[in-house]
Amino acid sequence: MDERVRVRYAPSPTGDPHVGNIRTALFDWLFARHTGGDFILRIEDTDAARATDGALKSIMESLRWLGLDWDEGPDVGGAYGPYVQSERLELYREKAKDLVDRGYAYYCYCSSERLKEMRQEQARRKQPPGYDRLCRDKGYGYSEDPPPVVRFKMPLDGETEFHDLIRGDVTFANATVDDFVILKSDGYPTYHLASIVDDHLMEISHVLRAEEWLPSAPRHVHLYNALGFEKPHFAHLPIILGPDRSKLSKRHGDVSVLQYRDMGYLPEAMFNFLALLGWSLDDHTEIISRDDLVHHFSIDRIVKSGAIFNLEKLTWMNGMYIRNLSEGDLVGRIVQTLDDSLSSEVPRPISEDYVGAITPLVQERLKTMTDVPALMDFFFIEELDYPTDDLIQKGMDRAETTLALESALERVSGLESWSTESLEGELRPLAEELSVKTGQLFGAIRVAVTGRKAAPPLFETMAVLGRDKSLHRLRKSVHSLRES
């Protein structure tokens, strides 16, 4: 078919989208951009009980963060609006009534008590749950009290077959599908009716959605037919799993996209990672740009089975992306992170030049942006706080350490130029003179100057830190060794 590709991401506004939802959006978006089609955002808020305030905002924020722009949607409008289902209720009611009038659906007045009893009975007899079709052939008209639901008449026998772009031909026996509700007694449509009506009206060409919708696909096929709508292409995407192999959900902990943003992951990395969760280009590509992804994306390379969200790999990938960032780009992000995370005692604004000097020292050490303060706060803090014993290196005692640090202090304070080279030129020979290993001497100085046992390369660090701070910290370390 050579129709225009139009795909939609249609979340319910029930909270922050989690990575599974957003991966679906990502595939939709990739497919739209690859084909030059349209990506539409539609809000399915007909389940009023579950709708959450602010959810729409966080949906859009999540999409924007990943750079998934939409061509039509609640905020930007479009020729097929409105894009919020609660503003389209009349449309669904009309269609429901039309289906009743034409004999494809019927009013059902069964009370919830009766339905509950029916289900209990079915459970007791180990029968599959489902409506028993009591009202099906009664020909009830509409009456207000009590308000009825509208149920769709599924064929009682035969099979429904449809083609799935990922799974091939899928077949269901009609007898296993009950007469499902399409319009609730409060006049709100169910997902089934609303999504089919909207997908048709919005001229959606491909429905890419999570695999959990596969069992309801035969219902949709019959709805399309009864309504006289042409069916879109279906592709049921594999589900994202938690570590226990069940469908990823809130109980798995950190699952919302926005949380990953707050945990210091780069949108580029998340984009890349999510694209490779259920899709691959070939047998070796791991790091792939957004443009290449758009260029190469195809539905037939989507995998069939669910995938566990592997945080360790995401973290590795994030580190790769941080390392590949241009220095200027990284500096900007680090300044922002520091501004957000450093104690208020550190004067603002954070100097971009200073951060620019530090950045090369930490770039290859960052895995996430939340590592930033831990890796470089000693550049900003005035007084370091560390256990004095940390100064004493393996194989040395207190006296030797004190002597070593004093000697280092002395050597270095006379330096004309304070640079990586001059510092190394003084300190490396010193180790030999003191007959200690360079690792021991440098280790002691490192702790004195940074307060940490692990830090960026020592001489670079001291050079950037500057003469005053470095000398002050060395002096302080000697004092604390003497005092305790």
Add this chain to the structure above:
RNA sequence: GGCGCAUUCGUCUAGCGGCCAAGGACACCGCCCUCUCAAGGCGGAGACCACGGGUUCAAAUCCCGUAUGCGCCA
């Protein structure tokens, strides 16, 4: 319980009948580099391709069953 989908290293995956005594990546282990930590380089361990039958000269790849997992239906 019924129906559906899935099943290749711990994890993500390549593989669409012979190139596979199964390739890549993360994680793990070792070595190298090295002032620590990283990064990087090299190497290692890790999958009898869920199991059992077929089809074929030839199957991880096709077909059928079974098992397991997951999903949906309340």
